[in-house]
Amino acid sequence: MENQLVGLVAIVVLGVFAQWLAWLLRMPSILFLLALGILMGPYGGFIHPEEMLGKSYLPIVSIFVGIILFEGGMSLKWRELRENNRAILQLISFGMIITWILSALGARWILGFSLSMAFLLGAILVVSGPTVVAPMLHHIRPQGKTGSILKWEGIVIDPLGVLLMVLVYEVLLVGGFQESLSLLTITIIKTLLVGSLFGLLGALILIIGMANYFIPDHLESPMAIMVVLGILGASNWFQAESGLFSVTLMGIILANQKLIPIQRILEFKENLRVLLLSMLFILLTSALSINSLYQIQWDGLFFLVFLIFLVRPLAVYLSTLGSDLTWKEKHFLAFLAPRGIVAASVASIFALELSHKGFSEAHLLAPYVFLVIFGTVTIYGLLSPPFARFLGLSHPNPQGILFIGAHSVVRELAEILKEEKIPLLVADTNPYYIHKARINGIPGYLGNVLWEEALEEMDLSGLGKVLAFTANDEVNTLACMHFRDIFGRANVYQLSPEKERNQGEFNPNLQGRILFQEGLSLEKIRELKNQGYIFKKTHITDQFTYQDFQDQHQNQAIPLFLLDTKGNLQVISKDEKPDFEGKVVIALTPPAAKGKNEHEKEQEQEKEKS
The missing domain is CATH 3.40.50.720 (NAD(P)-binding Rossmann-like Domain)
Structure with a gap:
C-alpha cells in the first residue's frame, strides 16, 4: 500500500517537475517527460504502473486521453475550417491514408515487421500530437493559414486515427481482410454513428444545464468533467473505442455554440490537461520493458528519418494538390508532424493486449512508437522555428x-x-x-x-x-x-x-x-500633452549621456521606449532599470525640448561637413 502511494506521488511530482524544467529551459516538455519516465521505470525500476494500478491501468489511460482530446476539441473553431476546409479535409483523409500506407511499408522494409503488424504500426503513427503541436505553434507564430490547419489536423486526426487503428486491430485478430470486410464496414458505421450521437448528447446536456441555470458557476467545471467521462464510458459501452470521437466532437460543439459561456471550463481544462498529460507520459514510459528498449537498433533511426523526410512531405504535397496553399506554406506543413500522447497511449494498450493474445512482435510496438515520439519532437522542435523563419513565415x-x-x-x-x-x-x-x-x-x-x-x-x-x-x-x-x-x-x-x-x-x-x-495614467499623459509635452527620439551616446539628456530637460523627461542598434525594442516599465547607453530613447519631454539640443545641432553640423 505504501509503495503504491509513493509510486503515484512520484508520477505526479516527476510530471510537474518535467513541465517546470521544460519551461525553465524553453524546451518541449515531452522530452523531459519521456526521459524521466524511462529513467524511473525501465532503467531505475522505481515505478511499475501495471503493478500499482492492476486492471485499472488501461481504463485510466483511456480516461486521461479522453479529457485531453475534449480540451483540444474546445480550441477548434468552425471559422478556421471554413477558411481552410479543403486543405484540412485533404490532410485528414488522403494525407492520413498516404501516411498510413507509407509508414506501414517502412515498418515492413526497414524494421522487418510482419505485414499485419507493420500496418498496425503505420495506423498508430498517422495521429499527430496536438499537445505538442500547439506549444510549437505558440512559439513559432507562423503567418498565413498554416497555424489553423496544423491545429485542426492535430486534433481531428486523433479520433479518426484511433478508428483506423481499431479497424486494423480487428483485421489482425480475425486473420485476414476478406474475412473481416463486413465487420470493418459495420465497425466504421457504428463508431461514427454512436460517437456522433453521444458527442451531441453530451454537448446538449451542458448547454441546457448552463443556459437554464441548473448548474451553478462553481460547479461548471466539475459538471463538465462528469459529463465528459459519462459520455466517454457510455459511448465505449455501445461501441468500442468510439468514446474518443464522442468527446472530441462534444468539445468542438461547445467551442462553436453561442448560448453559454465556456471560459471557466476552458481555464480549468487547460490546467487539468497539463497535469494529466504529465502523469500520462510518466505512466506510459515507465511501463516500457527494458528488454524491448535494448532491441531498438540503427534501423529505428533509419525508420525515423524515413517518416520525417519522406512520408510526411509526400503526404502533404500529394494531399494538398489543387489547394490554394502557397509552396512556402506546403513546405512548412511538410516539416511539422510530431507524434504525441495518443500514439503513445494506443501503442501501449495494443502492445499489452496483443502480447496477451500471443503476438510475438507486439512488445516492439511501444518502444518504436516512443522512439518516433522522441525523435519527431526533438527534430521538429529544434528545426521548425528556423525553417519557418527561412521561409519567411515567422519572426525569430x-x-x-x-x-x-x-x-x-x-x-x-x-x-x-x-x-x-x-x-x-x-x-x-x-x-x-x-x-x-x-x-x-x-x-x-x-x-x-x-x-x-x-x-x-x-x-x-x-x-x-x-x-x-x-x-x-x-x-x-x-x-x-x-x-x-x-x-x-x-x-x-x-x-x-x-x-x-x-x-x-x-x-x-x-x-x-x-x-x-x-x-x-492616460489622463496624466493627456494633461502633460496639454502643457506642451511632446514625444521625442534622442540618441544616447558616450558624448551625450542619459544624464545629459535629463539635464537638458530639467529631469522632467519620461522615458517610454528604448531601441538598440539591432532594432530591438524595449518597453520601459516601473519594475526595471534600463540601460540607456548607446540606444535611442523615445520619451515624453517637457515644452523646453521643442527645439533641438546642442548635441543634436552638433551632430547635424558634422553630417553637413562630411
Whole structure:
C-alpha cells in the first residue's frame, strides 16, 4: 500500500517537475517527460504502473486521453475550417491514408515487421500530437493559414486515427481482410454513428444545464468533467473505442455554440490537461520493458528519418494538390508532424493486449512508437522555428506592438515607432479612431479584443508585446489577462491605474506590468500633452549621456521606449532599470525640448561637413 502511494506521488511530482524544467529551459516538455519516465521505470525500476494500478491501468489511460482530446476539441473553431476546409479535409483523409500506407511499408522494409503488424504500426503513427503541436505553434507564430490547419489536423486526426487503428486491430485478430470486410464496414458505421450521437448528447446536456441555470458557476467545471467521462464510458459501452470521437466532437460543439459561456471550463481544462498529460507520459514510459528498449537498433533511426523526410512531405504535397496553399506554406506543413500522447497511449494498450493474445512482435510496438515520439519532437522542435523563419513565415524575436486603444496619444506614439520599422497593430471599438490610424498607414482592428473572434481575426504575426492603453483601467487589466497566455506574462503591459478612484480595486497579480512609471495614467499623459509635452527620439551616446539628456530637460523627461542598434525594442516599465547607453530613447519631454539640443545641432553640423 505504501509503495503504491509513493509510486503515484512520484508520477505526479516527476510530471510537474518535467513541465517546470521544460519551461525553465524553453524546451518541449515531452522530452523531459519521456526521459524521466524511462529513467524511473525501465532503467531505475522505481515505478511499475501495471503493478500499482492492476486492471485499472488501461481504463485510466483511456480516461486521461479522453479529457485531453475534449480540451483540444474546445480550441477548434468552425471559422478556421471554413477558411481552410479543403486543405484540412485533404490532410485528414488522403494525407492520413498516404501516411498510413507509407509508414506501414517502412515498418515492413526497414524494421522487418510482419505485414499485419507493420500496418498496425503505420495506423498508430498517422495521429499527430496536438499537445505538442500547439506549444510549437505558440512559439513559432507562423503567418498565413498554416497555424489553423496544423491545429485542426492535430486534433481531428486523433479520433479518426484511433478508428483506423481499431479497424486494423480487428483485421489482425480475425486473420485476414476478406474475412473481416463486413465487420470493418459495420465497425466504421457504428463508431461514427454512436460517437456522433453521444458527442451531441453530451454537448446538449451542458448547454441546457448552463443556459437554464441548473448548474451553478462553481460547479461548471466539475459538471463538465462528469459529463465528459459519462459520455466517454457510455459511448465505449455501445461501441468500442468510439468514446474518443464522442468527446472530441462534444468539445468542438461547445467551442462553436453561442448560448453559454465556456471560459471557466476552458481555464480549468487547460490546467487539468497539463497535469494529466504529465502523469500520462510518466505512466506510459515507465511501463516500457527494458528488454524491448535494448532491441531498438540503427534501423529505428533509419525508420525515423524515413517518416520525417519522406512520408510526411509526400503526404502533404500529394494531399494538398489543387489547394490554394502557397509552396512556402506546403513546405512548412511538410516539416511539422510530431507524434504525441495518443500514439503513445494506443501503442501501449495494443502492445499489452496483443502480447496477451500471443503476438510475438507486439512488445516492439511501444518502444518504436516512443522512439518516433522522441525523435519527431526533438527534430521538429529544434528545426521548425528556423525553417519557418527561412521561409519567411515567422519572426525569430517579434518586436511588434499590439496597442489596445487607438486614440490620438496611441496614434502619435505609433507614428514614431513606425518610423523605426516596428510592426504595429492598434485595436479599438471606435470606428473613427481606427479610420484615422489606417489613413496614417497604421494597421487597425475594429472590434473588442476580448471577443473570442478577435484572436482569429487579428494578424498577430510579428507582434511580441501588448500595451493596454485605454482610459478604462478595468479594460486594461482584462486585456492583459486575456493576452497573457499568448504573449507571456513578461510581455503584457498596461498604463498605471488612476490611484484616486481605483486604490485597492485591483489585484496586482491580475494586472499587466505597469507602463513607464507609477502614476502615469492616460489622463496624466493627456494633461502633460496639454502643457506642451511632446514625444521625442534622442540618441544616447558616450558624448551625450542619459544624464545629459535629463539635464537638458530639467529631469522632467519620461522615458517610454528604448531601441538598440539591432532594432530591438524595449518597453520601459516601473519594475526595471534600463540601460540607456548607446540606444535611442523615445520619451515624453517637457515644452523646453521643442527645439533641438546642442548635441543634436552638433551632430547635424558634422553630417553637413562630411
